[in-house]
Structure formats: structure tokens, C-alpha cells
Amino acid sequence: MRAQIDQLLSETLARYAAEHGVDESIDLNPQLERTRDPKHGDFTTNIALRLAKPLGRPPRELAAELSERIPESKLIAAVDVAGPGFINLTVAADAYLRQLSDLIEAGETYGRSEWGANRRVIVEYVSANPTGPLHVGHGRHAAYGASLSNILRATGHDVHEEYYVNDAGRQMDILTVSVWLRYLQALGEDIEFPQAAYQGEYVGRIARELHAQWEDRLARFDRTSLLKILTDPPDSGDVLLDRIIAAVRYGLGDTGFSVISNAARYAVLDDIREDLDEFGVRPDNWYSERSLTDGGALERALQRLNERDRLYVRDGAVWFKATEYGDEKDRVVVRENGATTYFASDIAYHYEKRTRGFDLLLDILGADHHGYVPRVRAGLQAMGEPGDSLEVRLVQFATLYRGKEKVQMSTRAGEFVTLRQLREEVGNDAARFFYVSRSYDQHLDFDLELAKAQSNDNPVYYVQYAHARVASLLKKMVSEGFSLTPASRSDLRCLTEPAEKELLVSLSRYPEVIHLAATNRAPTHVAQFLRTLAASFHSCYNAHRVLVSDDSLRNARVALARGVQQVLRNGLTLLGVSAPESM
RNA sequence: GCCCCGAUAGCUCAGCCGGAUAGAGCGUCCGCCUCCUAAGCGGAAGGUCAGAGGUUCGAAUCCUCUUCGGGGCGCCA
Known part of the structure; x- marks a missing residue:
């Protein structure tokens, strides 16, 4: 209905412009709006007010002249000039x-x-590390991303939903040793479980399953140096974890280590998948970060950057010249120790999305990633892709309250309310609706007491x-x-x-x-x-x-x-x- | 220090591309079921749109500054 009226107004303006020789630089967008007050008819346009000055005409006179030129239509029952120069349109009752x-x-x-004209859009959202259950913050991303995808689909876009699985890197190693230490405890070993390791209950559950399947076969190596690290830990939790990772990897060998690692990853991912599925969120694809390394895409991306002269070596690390594309500083892609960074994977991943033929890469990220956006765009541009093929929507944080009290959340400390707990308490429908009832770019206070109360x-x-x-x-x-x-x-x-x-x-x-x-x-x-x-x-x-x-x-x-x-x-x-x- | 988000009724929040008298829910007060589901409806009270400038015919909306909150700035992911 609105589109049809918009069309009528555009014709009117074009006609007027032709009669009076209006300069082409003047914006003739009619700016049609629904009225707030029924006394003003159904639609209104401020075009006469906006054109009054550039055309040097009193707004009400201009409005009257424009009104006379609106084509006859069975859609419009009345046209009035009102207030300072609004043109109010009353829609014919029969049109409704x-x-x-x-x-x-x-x-x-x-x-x-x-x-949307079948524009190909890939929407990436949630993409939480598979290091633990989804929490309430992820739920907001899930609800937002899935609803937005539906809406884009409904408006004629060709939408592909994807979950990027950060299954490479240090966080996965930390999860792996967290599981292994719980496994040791399951074997009856009396050890101090480090604060910095993943505390969640699910870690112990995975460990017990491993124990049931493997008995003590994942711990048959000399553990004295490891136990010494645990009884006399360094001040820094991160240093402690790095030492444990090195010791466990050495003791188990790559094969043994990946048995634990895979078990942990599959267990967590299965849980996430099931959780989202029950929430009505079903990505078309789960894209593994590891597959970028294993399939050589990461290597090829770095090579491509190098061929385009966008890399250099400094302090033993390989840097990407992000500043050439407007980023604040250059960014490391290969660390001094030879490991590629998360950022390197992301360049490869985003480039790969483009090679899959997507016109628009729509990333739904947490607001804490805002500093990250310029460098990913820089990466795409350096790979020869248009910068505006990437669109990022930053979702503000959801803060959880129990009544007046704020609930602190930390994945590593295992202190969080999971999405699953939330869904069980308030139901999927309420959760889905509540999550999108606030704009994505605003902080959301999620009060559990209120949600649990099931009040009106x-x-x-x-x-x-x-x-x-x-x-x-x-x-x-x-x-x-x-x-x-x-x-x-x-x-x-x-x-x-x-x-x-x-x-x-x-x-x-x-x-x-x-x-x-x-x-x-x-x-x-x-x-x-x-x-x-x-x-x-x-x-x-x-x-x-x-x-x-x-x-x-x-x-x-x-x-x-x-x-x-x-x-x-x-x-x-x-x-x-x-x-x-x-x- | 730099960057992002915010501040609207007692509380939680809407408010589109700047538009005519700033809205809703909850809470408070007063009413409505012999009648299609009262998980509903009607009415009343409640506002310095954080503050100050600016742009504009017109500002809650756009710009600048200030104040107060939330978050982020790594060879982590």
C-alpha cells in the first residue's frame, strides 16, 4: 500500500519538476510517512516543507500546488494541506x-x-568457542541471528546461516588439559585442580566418560614433573596452564592428546548443537576453524597476502600491514613461536566465504569485538575483496540479574547461567521473544527473577x-x-x-x-x-x-x-x- | 589516553528517514465477566527526553562539549 502511494507521489514530483524546471540536484524523495494522529489522514509527506527553501516558495502554497497534481487513484480518498505545509493523504476505506x-x-x-533480489547473504552468528555450554549472552546472539536470517529470507534474500567453530588454538588446549586433570582425579589421583582451568561441571562429566572408556590408558606415563608443576605452581595461571599443556602433550604424545581433545570438542559441540536446535536455531553449516589449517586455506591466504606484498617480518613475527587499510596498527598473523593467530584464520575464513560466492558477509559479533572489525575488513581488502562486502552487527551485552543483584559470569570459572537453564526456566518462546524485544545495539538486562515469575x-x-x-x-x-x-x-x-x-x-x-x-x-x-x-x-x-x-x-x-x-x-x-x- | 554503546514517567523500556499534542507495560488509584478465554479491557495520576551550546521552518531524534553509567583496546580467542 505504501509503495503504491510512494509511486503516486514520485509521479507528482516528477511532473512538477518538469513543469517548473527544477534543478536536478534537489532531492525529490517524498519521505512518505504513516501519520500518528488519525486526524491527519493515513499518510503524510513533508516534501513541500523540504522543497520550500530550495524552490523559494512558501511551503503551504507549494503544498497546494503539489496536491493538485497528485494523479487520480482509487487508493486516495482525500488530499489536504495542513499545519505548516504537510500534505496529508487519506486512504480510501475500500483500499484497506x-x-x-x-x-x-x-x-x-x-x-x-x-x-532482496536473491542477494546471497551469509549470516555468521553465535560462533562461541566449543569450550563449554552456551550461556545467556550466546542466547541473545542465537535469537537475534536466527530471527534476522528469517526476516532477510522473507524479504527475498538468499540466506545461508553459519556457525564458525573456533576449534583450534589455546582455548581448546586448555579445555583438553582441564578434562585430563579431571580424568586423573577420576583415577583417584589426589591433585590440586588449577583455578585457571575450566571449572564447569561438564568438564568432569567428559572426564568420567573417558575414564569409563579408556580406564587408565590415557595416563600411563611418568607424571612426576607434571605433579611438581601442580604442587608448586607459578604465580601466573596462564603460565601454569602453558606448562601443563606442554607436559600433557609430551606425556601423551600427539595421538593421545588428540583423543582427549576430540572427545572434549565433540562432547561440547554436540551439547551446543542440541541446545540451539531445541531453541529453534539451526545453522545450515558448522564451519571448523581447524579445517582452514588442515585444508591449506590458511596457508594459501597468507601466501596470497605475501604475493600482494602485505606482510613483513618484525621481532620474529609476521605482521599484516593493516594500517594501509585504515586500521590503527599493523597486526600479527604468525607469532614468534610459529603459531598463526586467530586473526590469520579469520582473514582466510572471510576470504573463503567470498570464494563461496556470497555477496554479503554479515557477521553478528559481541560488542567486545568492535576493535576487531577494521582489521578483518582490512584483511578482506588486502585479499582483493571489496571492503563493503563485510557488514558487522555488534550485539551489546546481556547482563544477568537475580532480582537486584547482578550475576557475574565467567566461562572459565564455571560461574554462569547456561542458555539451557534459562530455556528450562522461562521456556523457548519467552526467551526468543524477550531476547529480540530490545534492539540488538542496546544493553539488555535479563532479570531471572522476573523471567522465572512468569508474570504478565x-x-x-x-x-x-x-x-x-x-x-x-x-x-x-x-x-x-x-x-x-x-x-x-x-x-x-x-x-x-x-x-x-x-x-x-x-x-x-x-x-x-x-x-x-x-x-x-x-x-x-x-x-x-x-x-x-x-x-x-x-x-x-x-x-x-x-x-x-x-x-x-x-x-x-x-x-x-x-x-x-x-x-x-x-x-x-x-x-x-x-x-x-x-x- | 583512545574507541564503542547508553541516559526518555517511580521501575523496565518503545519512539521509523528530524515533523504536528513524547507512548506502552509494570507499579499506584478507580472501574468492567448471567456475554466469543479476565493470560483481557476502560479510566486517572505520573515528564526539565541527563546538562549546555549548535544546525533547522521544525530536535527526544542530527552535530559539538560536559556529567554519569556499561564495555573494549594483546604475538588471547
């Missing part, structure tokens, strides 16, 4: 009724568009209830012997109450909301819209009986209720929230 019929006809496809504070029930109410209404209609007769245009003309008009307007806005949500990468717009729509529905439902004896009026109101139900369901589905038939 037509929209309602179209909506019911379109069903689950209502709101979809081809706007949680807006998901409110929206779902509206959906269930319609379902109940339709059942009631059948049990009272009314037939579901599609409403004719003349039936629909019975919808004359202000509350009904408000609903019709709301329903016609839905496609615009989806479009806006896609443009701004903001599923929250959908969530906010659903709350507003549900509120309008509850209000209307309370004021006007649907199952009245008058056939025309009943058919019309049933159609309106079905329209509401359809839009609620479509919106909830995009957010990964169920639309229950009864509550």
Missing part, C-alpha cells in the same frame, strides 16, 4: 478492505517481498494470547452453527468502528514493518509491532462482539480477526516463537 482480502488470500506469504510482564504471552483468542473464536463459531463464509466486499464495509479501522491500518502496515526490520537488521521492530497489533486486537475484541447474528457484520469481523491471526502467526514465526491455538 481490499488489503484485508489480499492478506487472507496470501496467508503465510503475506508480508514477504522480493526486495512477559509480552510473549500477550501476543500469543491474541492469536489463541482468534483460534478459540473460530472454534466457537463452528460450535454455534455459523458457517465460515468468506466476507464479500459489501460485508467488509460493515467494518466502520474506529477500533476496526485501527486494526485494518495495522494489518496494512505489516509488510512495511518487515521491510524496515530487514533494512535496519532489527527483528525488534517485528516484536514491537506484534505487541501493538495484539493490543489493538484485545481492545477491539473487548469492545465489539464478533459472533453477532447479523451475517454481514459477523462475516466481516471474522475476516478481520482471521487477518489479525494470520499476521500474528507470520510475525511470531519470523521470531521463532510458536503461535498456539489455545492457552
Whole structure:
């Protein structure tokens, strides 16, 4: 609806510009908006106000001249000039009724568009290290990334969802020795478990499974030097861990070490996969960082950078000339000890995404990565890819509260509330909705007490209830012997109450909301819209009986209720929230 | 020191590309079920949009500075 009116205005402006020889440099975007106050009609444009100065005309006169040139359309019932020079447009009542019929006809496809023109987008999100269960912060990323992917898909993008598995590097080694030390304890060895190692309960569980399978065969080597490290630890936890890693790797050999490492990784990844799956989050692909090394992609990427003269050696390390692409400083890609950095993997990974044919690489990252963005973009550019093929959305932190008290979270210390715990407490629907009810770029305070209380504070029930109410209404209609007769245009003309008009307007806005949500990468717009729509529905439902004896009026109101139900369901589905038939 | 995010009703937050009288929920107070689900609805009270400048016909919205919060700045990932 909005697009059609936009078109009318563009024609008007083009016509006016041609008649008066308007300079081409002047922005003729009509800036069409929905009105907030029904007294101002349905749509308004400020174009006369904005053009008044460049054209040297009084805004109200200009508005009047433009109004006269708006083409005849059965969409528009009235055009008024108001206030300082707004042009207010009143949409013909029948246009809304037509929209309602179209909506019911379109069903689950209502709101979809081809706007994205099949642009290939890869959305990378969550990508948590497989060193422990997902916590509440990851849940926000999961809900956001999955909902955004759905919205982009609904607006005609070719979307591929991916989870990048950071399964290489030191963190995995720390997990490995954490498991191994617990395994030693399972064997009955009396050792001090280091503070710096992973404390979580799952570490012990993996260790016990290893013990059951391997008995003592993963500890058959001389452990005296290792035990000495543990009984007389260095001050730094990191140094301690490095020594333990070296000692365990030496004692077990690469093969033995990778038995532990693989067991730990698979156990944690399986848990993450299952957790996300239950949360309705299902990436199309899990991309292993190790596969970059094993498949040679990392090596090839570094080689390519070298061929392009973007690397140099200093202090025994290999550096990438990130400053040449606007980064603050150059960055290390190969450390003095010969190990490649996480950043090196990321250059290779992002380049690899481009070679898979994606037009847009959309990364959903934590806000703590903001300093990281320029260098990844620099990496892409240095590889010969356009810098704007990378788009990064930084999700602000979710802070957890228990009532007034902030819950400290640290993966390594094992002090966290897991996503799974959260889901079990508040339910998947509430969690999904709650996570996207705040804009991704704002801090989110997640109060467990409040979420656990299952009070009416949680807006998901409110929206779902509206959906269930319609379902109940339709059942009631059948049990009272009314037939579901599609409403004719003349039936629909019975919808004359202000509350009904408000609903019709709301329903016609839905496609615009989806479009806006896609443009701004903001599923929250959908969530906010659903709350507003549900509120309008509850209000209307309370004021006007649907199952009245008058056939025309009943058919019309049933159609309106079905329209509401359809839009609620479509919106909830995009957010990964169920639309229950009864509550 | 540099960078990112924020400050809107007692609390938690919406507020689109700058637009007409700044909204909702919770809480408080007063009402509504012999009637389609009361997980609902109606009404009342509640505001220096952190502060100060600036741009503009017009600023909660854009720019600058200040204050106060949250986070980040590694040959970690």
C-alpha cells in the first residue's frame, strides 16, 4: 500500500519538476510517512516543507500546488494541506478492505517481498568457542541471528546461516588439559585442580566418560614433573596452564592428546548443537576453524597476502600491514613461536566465504569485538575483496540479574547461567521473544527473577494470547452453527468502528514493518509491532462482539480477526516463537 | 589516553528517514465477566527526553562539549 502511494507521489514530483524546471540536484524523495494522529489522514509527506527553501516558495502554497497534481487513484480518498505545509493523504476505506482480502488470500506469504533480489547473504552468528555450554549472552546472539536470517529470507534474500567453530588454538588446549586433570582425579589421583582451568561441571562429566572408556590408558606415563608443576605452581595461571599443556602433550604424545581433545570438542559441540536446535536455531553449516589449517586455506591466504606484498617480518613475527587499510596498527598473523593467530584464520575464513560466492558477509559479533572489525575488513581488502562486502552487527551485552543483584559470569570459572537453564526456566518462546524485544545495539538486562515469575510482564504471552483468542473464536463459531463464509466486499464495509479501522491500518502496515526490520537488521521492530497489533486486537475484541447474528457484520469481523491471526502467526514465526491455538 | 554503546514517567523500556499534542507495560488509584478465554479491557495520576551550546521552518531524534553509567583496546580467542 505504501509503495503504491510512494509511486503516486514520485509521479507528482516528477511532473512538477518538469513543469517548473527544477534543478536536478534537489532531492525529490517524498519521505512518505504513516501519520500518528488519525486526524491527519493515513499518510503524510513533508516534501513541500523540504522543497520550500530550495524552490523559494512558501511551503503551504507549494503544498497546494503539489496536491493538485497528485494523479487520480482509487487508493486516495482525500488530499489536504495542513499545519505548516504537510500534505496529508487519506486512504480510501475500500483500499484497506481490499488489503484485508489480499492478506487472507496470501496467508503465510503475506508480508514477504522480493526486495532482496536473491542477494546471497551469509549470516555468521553465535560462533562461541566449543569450550563449554552456551550461556545467556550466546542466547541473545542465537535469537537475534536466527530471527534476522528469517526476516532477510522473507524479504527475498538468499540466506545461508553459519556457525564458525573456533576449534583450534589455546582455548581448546586448555579445555583438553582441564578434562585430563579431571580424568586423573577420576583415577583417584589426589591433585590440586588449577583455578585457571575450566571449572564447569561438564568438564568432569567428559572426564568420567573417558575414564569409563579408556580406564587408565590415557595416563600411563611418568607424571612426576607434571605433579611438581601442580604442587608448586607459578604465580601466573596462564603460565601454569602453558606448562601443563606442554607436559600433557609430551606425556601423551600427539595421538593421545588428540583423543582427549576430540572427545572434549565433540562432547561440547554436540551439547551446543542440541541446545540451539531445541531453541529453534539451526545453522545450515558448522564451519571448523581447524579445517582452514588442515585444508591449506590458511596457508594459501597468507601466501596470497605475501604475493600482494602485505606482510613483513618484525621481532620474529609476521605482521599484516593493516594500517594501509585504515586500521590503527599493523597486526600479527604468525607469532614468534610459529603459531598463526586467530586473526590469520579469520582473514582466510572471510576470504573463503567470498570464494563461496556470497555477496554479503554479515557477521553478528559481541560488542567486545568492535576493535576487531577494521582489521578483518582490512584483511578482506588486502585479499582483493571489496571492503563493503563485510557488514558487522555488534550485539551489546546481556547482563544477568537475580532480582537486584547482578550475576557475574565467567566461562572459565564455571560461574554462569547456561542458555539451557534459562530455556528450562522461562521456556523457548519467552526467551526468543524477550531476547529480540530490545534492539540488538542496546544493553539488555535479563532479570531471572522476573523471567522465572512468569508474570504478565512477559509480552510473549500477550501476543500469543491474541492469536489463541482468534483460534478459540473460530472454534466457537463452528460450535454455534455459523458457517465460515468468506466476507464479500459489501460485508467488509460493515467494518466502520474506529477500533476496526485501527486494526485494518495495522494489518496494512505489516509488510512495511518487515521491510524496515530487514533494512535496519532489527527483528525488534517485528516484536514491537506484534505487541501493538495484539493490543489493538484485545481492545477491539473487548469492545465489539464478533459472533453477532447479523451475517454481514459477523462475516466481516471474522475476516478481520482471521487477518489479525494470520499476521500474528507470520510475525511470531519470523521470531521463532510458536503461535498456539489455545492457552 | 583512545574507541564503542547508553541516559526518555517511580521501575523496565518503545519512539521509523528530524515533523504536528513524547507512548506502552509494570507499579499506584478507580472501574468492567448471567456475554466469543479476565493470560483481557476502560479510566486517572505520573515528564526539565541527563546538562549546555549548535544546525533547522521544525530536535527526544542530527552535530559539538560536559556529567554519569556499561564495555573494549594483546604475538588471547
